Amino acid sequence: MTLASITTMVAAIAPIHLFGALAPEIQDELNFGDTAQGMAVAAFFALSAVLTSWGGSYTDRAGPTRALRTAVIASFLGAFAVMSAPSYGIIVVGLLIAAIGNAISQPGNSSFINLGVPTHRRGLAMGIKQSAIPVSTGFAGLALPAIAITAGWRWAYVYALVVAVAGFILVPRLPPPQTTHTAPRIHRPSSPLLIITLGATASGIAVAPIGAFLVRSLENSGFDPARAGIVQLCGSVLLISTRVGWGRLMDGSDIDRFRFAAGILLLGSTGYPLLAFGSKPLMVVGALIVYGAAWSWAGVVHLGVVEHHSEATGGATGVLQAGMFIGAMIGPALFGIIADSQGFATGWMISFTAAIAAATLFLRGAATLSRHLN
Numbered sequence: 012m013t014l015a016s017i018t019t020m021v022a023a024i025a026p027i028h029l030f031g032a033l034a035p036e037i038q039d040e041l042n043f044g045d046t047a048q049g050m051a052v053a054a055f056f057a058l059s060a061v062l063t064s065w066g067g068s069y070t071d072r073a074g075p076t077r078a079l080r081t082a083v084i085a086s087f088l089g090a091f092a093v094m095s096a097p098s099y100g101i102i103v104v105g106l107l108i109a110a111i112g113n114a115i116s117q118p119g120n121s122s123f124i125n126l127g128v129p130t131h132r133r134g135l136a137m138g139i140k141q142s143a144i145p146v147s148t149g150f151a152g153l154a155l156p157a158i159a160i161t162a163g164w165r166w167a168y169v170y171a172l173v174v175a176v177a178g179f180i181l182v183p184r185l186p187p188p189q190t191t192h193t194a195p196r197i198h199r200p201s202s203p204l205l206i207i208t209l210g211a212t213a214s215g216i217a218v219a220p221i222g223a224f225l226v227r228s229l230e231n232s233g234f235d236p237a238r239a240g241i242v243q244l245c246g247s248v249l250l251i252s253t254r255v256g257w258g259r260l261m262d263g264s265d266i267d268r269f270r271f272a273a274g275i276l277l278l279g280s281t282g283y284p285l286l287a288f289g290s291k292p293l294m295v296v297g298a299l300i301v302y303g304a305a306w307s308w309a310g311v312v313h314l315g316v317v318e319h320h321s322e323a324t325g326g327a328t329g330v331l332q333a334g335m336f337i338g339a340m341i342g343p344a345l346f347g348i349i350a351d352s353q354g355f356a357t358g359w360m361i362s363f364t365a366a367i368a369a370a371t372l373f374l375r376g377a378a379t380l381s382r383h384l385n
Contacts, residue, residue: 049347215338
């Protein structure tokens, strides 16, 4: 079940991460700039945000097996459209098709965890689930020196197609839903959930440009494409380790989930000035700090929301995920516009500001939740 979950999550996000890692080559061939790239990434996450609630309802009706197989089919079709795209417009269409798979994959995998993971292992399961994103960015970074530079960027997308097929095959056949009753819905999210969701939105604004623009920024600073891809790969490996590690730590302790997320965000925010103004070695250090800390909060926050909304887990995580997708939509679009007009350094400092704001909101959400519980 764990392998199937990771594979389907990687399939869902691979088309957009490859687009970010291969951006210089794609831009050169199809003749578009950083603003257009940011808008394409924003469109992917915007549609993901809009469809996440529907994806949760579809999962509840169809069951996780059918939902995840539908998700990987959409991911396969989207990746194939990007791979064969003759123009920027077709790339956007392909990413929008892939976004449908992304919107279904998130609640589908959450359903897997709810069905098959004991409570005392849920933090680790969340960490493993969220590690699918850095697995995707890592393979995207590896695809640049291993495939794109020698065979061309289109061949790198074969990886996304293979992962989607593997995900379809690996999804286990689980029993369909046994009841027609709908799960409780959150019609008016609580104040703590709204504040935490705003924090997740700000976090998305801070970290989404890493996947979309890190390689582009490094190359702009003089890194050759292979070294830039390796930096992204190393950052992804570090992110996998921290996400799984934080989840395991949460299972063995009563650490406040949201205060912990705020702390690692504050630590991770120190990497952005290094990306903006550092020498080449310091840029590598900054990238690793952002990957290992600033981007590692997602599983911990998901766990905290699940633990405090056991009566309506789907609705609460749907609200949180929508906030994350909105941040992931705004971040690359804003970064692309700023990079085109002001340069990458200004873009990374906007990310730094968003990370500080996110940490502040998580702290405030934790305090508000404590008052509600007392």
